[in-house]
Amino acid sequence: TDEALIAFDTLTDRASNLVQPTLRLGVTGLSRAGKTVFITALVHNLMHGGRLPMFEAAHSGRLARAALEPQPDDAVPRFQYEDHAAKLISERLWPDSTRAISELRLVIEYESASGWNRFFSGGRLCLDIVDYPGEWLLDLPLLGQDFAAFSLNATSLARSSARTDLATPWLEKAGSIDPHKPADETQARELARLYTDYLRACKADERALSTLPPGRFLMPGDLDGSPALTFAPLPNLPDTPAPAGSLMAMMERRFESYKSVVVKPFFREHVARLDRQIVLIDAMQAMNAGREAVIDLERALADVLSCFRPGRSNFITNLVSRRIDKVLIAATKADHLHHESHDRLEAIARRVVERASARIGSSGANIEVLAMAAVRATREAIARQDGEDLPVIVGTPLEGERIAGETFDGKRKTAIFPGDLPQNPDSFFEAVDSTSQAMPHDINIVRFRPPLIEETDSGVKLSLPHIRLDRALDYLLGDRLA
Numbered sequence: 001t002d003e004a005l006i007a008f009d010t011l012t013d014r015a016s017n018l019v020q021p022t023l024r025l026g027v028t029g030l031s032r033a034g035k036t037v038f039i040t041a042l043v044h045n046l047m048h049g050g051r052l053p054m055f056e057a058a059h060s061g062r063l064a065r066a067a068l069e070p071q072p073d074d075a076v077p078r079f080q081y082e083d084h085a086a087k088l089i090s091e092r093l094w095p096d097s098t099r100a101i102s103e104l105r106l107v108i109e110y111e112s113a114s115g116w117n118r119f120f121s122g123g124r125l126c127l128d129i130v131d132y133p134g135e136w137l138l139d140l141p142l143l144g145q146d147f148a149a150f151s152l153n154a155t156s157l158a159r160s161s162a163r164t165d166l167a168t169p170w171l172e173k174a175g176s177i178d179p180h181k182p183a184d185e186t187q188a189r190e191l192a193r194l195y196t197d198y199l200r201a202c203k204a205d206e207r208a209l210s211t212l213p214p215g216r217f218l219m220p221g222d223l224d225g226s227p228a229l230t231f232a233p234l235p236n237l238p239d240t241p242a243p244a245g246s247l248m249a250m251m252e253r254r255f256e257s258y259k260s261v262v263v264k265p266f267f268r269e270h271v272a273r274l275d276r277q278i279v280l281i282d283a284m285q286a287m288n289a290g291r292e293a294v295i296d297l298e299r300a301l302a303d304v305l306s307c308f309r310p311g312r313s314n315f316i317t318n319l320v321s322r323r324i325d326k327v328l329i330a331a332t333k334a335d336h337l338h339h340e341s342h343d344r345l346e347a348i349a350r351r352v353v354e355r356a357s358a359r360i361g362s363s364g365a366n367i368e369v370l371a372m373a374a375v376r377a378t379r380e381a382i383a384r385q386d387g388e389d390l391p392v393i394v395g396t397p398l399e400g401e402r403i404a405g406e407t408f409d410g411k412r413k414t415a416i417f418p419g420d421l422p423q424n425p426d427s428f429f430e431a432v433d434s435t436s437q438a439m440p441h442d443i444n445i446v447r448f449r450p451p452l453i454e455e456t457d458s459g460v461k462l463s464l465p466h467i468r469l470d471r472a473l474d475y476l477l478g479d480r481l482a
């Protein structure tokens, strides 16, 4: 059974943990939240003596060495750190984003502050970083649904005001089909395609919506085109059972395969073996997109947190949460803001997390919240305009980026006024919850190139600059390097 398999994995991990202290850190977040950039920056800073004043082990000089070693799981693709780092640092371009699961082992040698640890671990921690799409986590609720419930939920979400125009092609086609008619592969493929197009549009659109299961429709990994992914919810399902050979029976069967061949093994083999988890969220993008996107982010976060919540009847979440003892929710890309707004971003992210926890009746214990930029692409300055001092950020916009009618070439620096975040999270969420109140004004989000890494006089490259990456490391690893 799944339960026995997870228990066995846990035992095996515990046994190897005795020989070799290991921490399995999950890194997730919806696509483009910043997972690839975060892992690359984390590894680079640890390997190259980054400036990490709030990471006690580094600050006190106890980190001796960090080096990559072969990962323990041969069947999982390796996180291509060298390629990503080269692109980020040498080319000053953002690396390719996460498309599927990958893993990387970083071995950290440290001088233990306690004699006990020094004796038992020899001051060596294997950090196994597991990178995977947040979309896949959002499939967990599907395990508790049958095809009828899944279809009902998907249809009512698609008919909600924020989505209905994007869902129309799928809804119209699906509505015109009699689910009891004989199954037809071409029809199944067309429905799956229209449904996927609708999910993709919700994400790509300036609406920036987050809750879009089934997760593999947007992030198929290596399953693209397989029958387990060639299904779609059916609106207006009759109450009567599906006749053998009907379209409805085919969709039902494939939905069940999706759960048993795709979703369950993913949780069992990967999520259930994590010790700690960081979830990256692009809160600013959601805030800019407006009320629906903020509420949708909150809903997605509730689904994500319910995977890690302790004491649930669902055996998978039960086993996952028994092992994960710390979760960090990090609002990324804080370098788009002047530092005066970093605490405001953190306060708003904390409120989103509280609201998400409340949705699922969780206390939020063992959850920490942070505003962070894994890679800081900007610096701050003061600009004088009309006799007033304005806090601005300065960076090199990506090639092709347009600001106020001007197109940038990727070489020239510019200063922009990023705008302020609301000072009071209460009033921000009042606006979110009321349908009449206007949402606060936009933040000016410019896509900048990664920073130029400075060299010292002796030609040594400095490490990647960041904002509060050290606090994230201290929370996630600090106690294991004590």
Ligand code: GDP
Residues within 6 Å of the ligand: 029, 030, 031, 032, 033, 034, 035, 036, 037, 038, 094, 095, 096, 097, 098, 332, 333, 334, 335, 336, 372, 373, 374, 375, 376, 377, 447, 448
């Ligand atoms: P993933 O899909 O979660 O792997 O997302 P990526 O790590 O590929 O990040 C997506 C994009 O977000 C990048 O191409 C960058 O444009 C931007 N980004 C991610 N992290 C940062 C950051 O710390 N600072 C800035 N300025 N941009 C970032």
